Amino acid sequence: MSEFDYDLFVIGGGSGGVRAARVAAATGAKVALAEYNRMGGTCVIRGCVPKKLMVFASSYREGFSDARAYGWDVKDGEFHWDVFRDHLNTELDRLEQVYRNLLDGSGVEVFDSRAVLKDAHNVQFANGVTKSAKHILVATGGHPVKPDMPNAHLGIVSDDIFNLPELPRSLLIVGGGYIACEFACIMAGLGVKVTQFYRGAQILRGFDDEARGLIAEMMREQGIELHTGTNIVEMKPADAQNPEDAVPTQSDAAMGADVKQMQALNTDVKGAGEGPIWVKSTNGREGVFDYVLFATGRSPNTTDMGLEEIGVEIGRRGEVVVDAYSQTAVPSVYAIGDVTNRVNLTPVAIREGMAFVETVFKGNPTPVDHDLIPSAIFTQPEYGTIGMTEEDAREQEEIEVYCTSFRPMQTAFAGKPGRVLMKLVVSKANRKILGCHIVAPNAGEMIQLAGIAVKMGATKEDFDRTVAVHPTMSEEIVTMRDPIRTA
Structure with missing residues (x-):
């Protein structure tokens, strides 16, 4: 019989913590997780998911005038916030239950309580009950x-x-x-x-x-x-x-x-x-x-958790300081996600959780790869990006910049002034794509696929050899033949 109640105790029910708990449990480990707010964390409950649904809702306003330009007899509609908000809350309730079902199906024991660290192997709930674990994973996110x-x-x-x-x-x-x-x-x-x-x-x-x-x-x-x-x-x-x-x-x-x-x-x-x-x-x-x-900013959720008291190092911005394997200064305590203030993106937290399980429960030490992470900003138009900016790249080496900006077919036909941008930052020395930047509708979808090529080390000539898909906005990313400037 183990000297601990659990092999792993996860504090925080966001995307990273839930993934780590489920994958660890799949190895046969006895796992528990505590979350005192809503399961799903920032991304599902008050971040990425509801924000993206609001992006969808807000995009229909322009759609009415676009439709008229294309011959449709439609009138401007009226947006009803209460209808959308209620539907949104129903969807978030559904997603939270999905997360709970996933944990339950994985055999993870869930505690709906705030948990703090008492020492290197013990956590305490708000009601004073204490549980022990061989490993503790802090995944409390930020606010x-x-x-x-x-x-x-x-x-x-x-x-x-x-x-x-x-x-x-x-x-x-x-x-x-x-x-x-x-x-x-x-x-x-x-x-x-x-x-x-x-x-x-x-x-x-x-x-x-x-x-x-x-x-x-x-x-x-x-x-x-x-x-x-x-x-x-x-x-x-x-x-x-x-x-x-x-x-x-x-x-x-x-x-x-x-x-x-x-x-x-x-x-x-x-x-x-x-x-x-x-x-x-x-x-x-x-x-x-x-x-x-x-x-104006976010801060990691590390206050009053007992971290510093047991020897976990806290950084200048309140973040948990970890090494390449997400381990803190206390060997039994690890941390992933926004609470570490490394790269504050949901998919990164999930990757960090997976690497943690590989390292601790599968005997395969796996450092977290934070290099060349594609990301998107859901402005209108969207901005998809991977790699270095032109400004950063030219500080490091000689580069060529390939760039084009134009009015896309769909909105130009509707008489709209909006433009899009396609940009590649290329190393002069080895011709690799150092950075790809797309400002356009659905740029997030485009950068996910472009990100694969950049992560693989694609060169400008690899892009040039790729046949364009016509007529699309994204074809411009493979048809730019001459640099507009060098630096």
Whole structure:
């Protein structure tokens, strides 16, 4: 009989934790998992899945006018937020049950409770019950945070957007990352008047300059009031007479961060901003908005989990520090996913979970491969990317850049101004594709397939030898013969 209750105890029921638990159980290990919120984690419940469904919902608005251009006798429809929201919640309930069924079918014991680490082999639930395990896997993910400024409590975060009691007439989004830009496009597509502030010179910092420039241009074409080099100076309830009348907010650290943030999920968020909010910005403008959405960053869920107390190293941003095999400074404790703040993407967390099982339960030490990960930003149009940006690549070696931008057939026929971008960054030395960047409808679908070639080490000549599929947007990725510049 084992000296431990379980071979593996997983803390966190998101995509990475659930996958690791199921695969470990398939090896014959005795596995348990604790999750105190909803099974499925950020991606399924308050991230990728509901966001993508909102992207689909918002895209129909343009579809009405496109259909008329193609000869269909259709009228602009009216979007009913309550109908969509209720249907969305039903779908999320279904998906959560799917996750529970998968765990049950795999023989994983599930505890609907918060769990913290007591020592290297013991976890404790909220009711004081303790369970032991030979290995502990921390997969608690992360949460969005609000800036440390007066009256930040009046704003909402991305987790809240799916549960708004009604669709706002006006929305201010603060931030310039992919979450901010995705929701700007979504809400504008649903008919909301969207304003976006970003303190930097251009949105989507860290991505290819040419691609993010086109996305910013297209967002403005959609009617989004995008203000770069801009931030909030002051915010208060619109009916407050003086800034001093409003109650200042505490910082995230002072509030206890993770737990209090997460406990507020999936609730009616009207209380986050009773009535409209008055905002003054650094560019001197003043405005009143129904809601202010802060999309200014996320933090790992590591607060009050007992990690540092047992010797697990916590990094500067609150992340669990791990090695290439996802092992912490405490040999029996591992961590995967957003809580490690390596590459915060759902498929990466799943891969990390699989590598963990290979290493610990299959005797096959497997480091996590974080190189050349394809990803997509679901703005409208989408942005699919893999590899280096032009800016990063030219800092490392001599390159050639192949790029084209054009109006695609479908929208050009409808008289729309939108353009797409296809771009390859190529090494002069070995001709390998160092980076591929696509800004276009369904770019996420395209980059998944292009990513296979890039991951395999394809050269520009490999792309050139590939016969184009005509007529498609993506054919341009294999028909660009001459570089537009070298660096």
